[in-house]
Amino acid sequence: DYLLVEDANVNRKLITQVIDVQFASVPGLLEELLRDSTTEEQIYGNNFDPLGVSSHINHIQDARMLICKIRGSMLNDRLRVNSSWLPSRSKSGITKIPISSLLSYVGVNKGLPINIGETKDASPLNITAHDLDGRLNIITGKKGTGKSHLSKLLVLGLVDYNATVVVLDLNGEYTGLGYSAKGGGNEYSGRVHVLTPGANFRVSLHKMDLGVMLKILVHALALPGTSTREFKRIWKSLCRQGKFTLQDLGDAIRQCSCNMHVRDALFSRYYSLVNSGFFTDNDEAARCFEKLFEKTKKDGGALVINLKDVSAVDRQIVLEYTLGSLVKILGQWKIKSVFLFAEEAHLYLRETYWEDIVTRMRHFGLFTNFVTNQPDTIKENIYRQADSIFLFNFTNERDLETVSKAARVDAETVKSIAQELPPHHCLLIGNAVKDFPVMVKVRALDIKTMGQTRLFFTKN
Incomplete structure (x- = not known):
């Protein structure tokens, strides 16, 4: 809930949000509650209260305090988000402000609305x-x-x-x-x-961008740097030939004149690409x-x-x-x-x-x-x-x-x-x-x- 604290003398308002509710801490109140709880079982008879004091005491004992956060202030109906001003404690009025009114104050854009649901006050x-x-x-x-x-x-x-x-x-x-x-x-x-x-x-291999393929190999399949450079050379060579298939890529890796460990690393990633089922040579299925x-x-x-x-x-x-x-x-x-x-x-x-x-x-x-x-x-x-x-x-x-x-x-x-x-x-x-x-x-x-x-x- 949001509360509007209005000080009519200066025509200013404070916007606060309730974040917690607690019992009011009145000096001597806890002592009085403890005394009542121990004497009720020992004292018998009727209470005589001609002045109705007990009702006021009960009201004080049950009084609740709203813990609020200051969200902004208003001066002449204009919103200010940051405010060091505080209203009068004795002469200010407190009213509950509907969420719809609050949002109109803060100037929420009404264009292209997306309805999320309802607030606590059913708006x-x-x-x-x-x-x-x-x-x-x-x-x-x-x-x-x-x-x-x-x-x-x-x-x-x-x-x-x-x-x-x-x-x-x-x-x-x-x-x-x-x-x-x-x-x-x-x-x-x-x-x-x-x-x-x-x-x-599914995607066609020969239509893929080299940069995207390198991201797949390096980040998804953890291909080392040396092997990445060799793959880049193989890919560019295949691109110069025109359209190529998964089989062509595998053959090119097999025939490349590189270190055995590099070839093994490339083959390992190649089979991961093939077995994923995500790549195809059929352009109609891609x-x-x-x-x-x-x-x-x-x-x-x-x-x-x-x-x-x-x-x-x-x-x-x-x-x-x-x-x-x-x-x-x-x-x-x-x-x-x-x-x-x-x-x-x-x-x-x-x-x-x-x-x-x-x-x-x-x-x-x-x-x-x-x-x-x-x-x-x-x-x-x-x-x-x-x-x-x-x-x-x-x-x-x-x-x-x-x-x-x-x-x-x-x-x-x-x-x-x-x-x-x-x-x-x-x-x-x-x-x-x-x-x-x-x-x-x-x-x-x-x-x-x-x-x-x-x-x-x-x-x-």
Whole structure:
């Protein structure tokens, strides 16, 4: 809840947020409570209180104090975020301010609204797609609180405004975005494209960029530097010959005049590429990554990379190809920008990508949203750079301490509110709510639920 403390004498108001409720600490009150608890069992008879003093004493004993954080002040109905002014304690009035009124005061952009859900006072809460554009966002909370549901809501909200979204789907939770809860198609069925590596998502070797291939070999398959230089020479030689196949690459490695250890290293990685099933010599079965974005360029859409049944090594290959190709396409201005949603990114993103996402990739037009239930796996500098955080329930002190390192929120607010959040309720922090933390109940979606836990003991 937000409270407005108004000092009419100076026409100024203080905006405060309630973060905790405690019993008022009145001098001598604890002693009085202890005395009452020991005498009630020993003294018998009727209480004689002609002046009604006991009711006042009970009122004082039960008095509660609201612990608040100052979020800003208003002078002549103009908001000031930072304020050292304090209102009069004796002459000020206190009123509850609705969240909708608060957001109108702070000037939340009403263009391109994405409805998140309802606030505590049952008013709808909208953020704007502009709050996700060019931003780094984190969605975090413990397991089963509704993180992925909110992530799906944001994905579809962006698609509504013709944005291009890429989802790295680790558990197959986003594959049902194009289906309604009853199983039929929904309004997004033509704009959600599920790509499963090795099935409907395979790439042609000779159409790949050398830089992307080297990232796969070095970062996904740990190819040493000497072997990398030899592979680079072989690749350029094959490119001069024109179109080449996997078999041609294998033959070229076999015939290269290099050290035996280098050849063995190249063959080892070559067979990893072949066995992944991600590469093909059949141009009809191959999917051109650039052409995939042509489907989403005009009317927007979501490309869901389904990594559910992909092994750890093959997953790294697919991820290096996807991210490397994205940066290449964005760098050539073939697409304007891409919103990336990464579920449990610490399981597949290499260390150097964390730095790239925060610093370099956003300049190319790649805007990342991390979704995780392990906040300590995200580096501290990511939290400090995050523009908005969608925080679900956490009870672990260490998790809360990690999230509180975010530059746009104080630790006391995180620790006080996050522990009390019910399931499917989240605390919005940062740019999306103009640095005024707001709790919201996330609304339901008419989509096919995927990724739910399969139970043995089901309810009839």
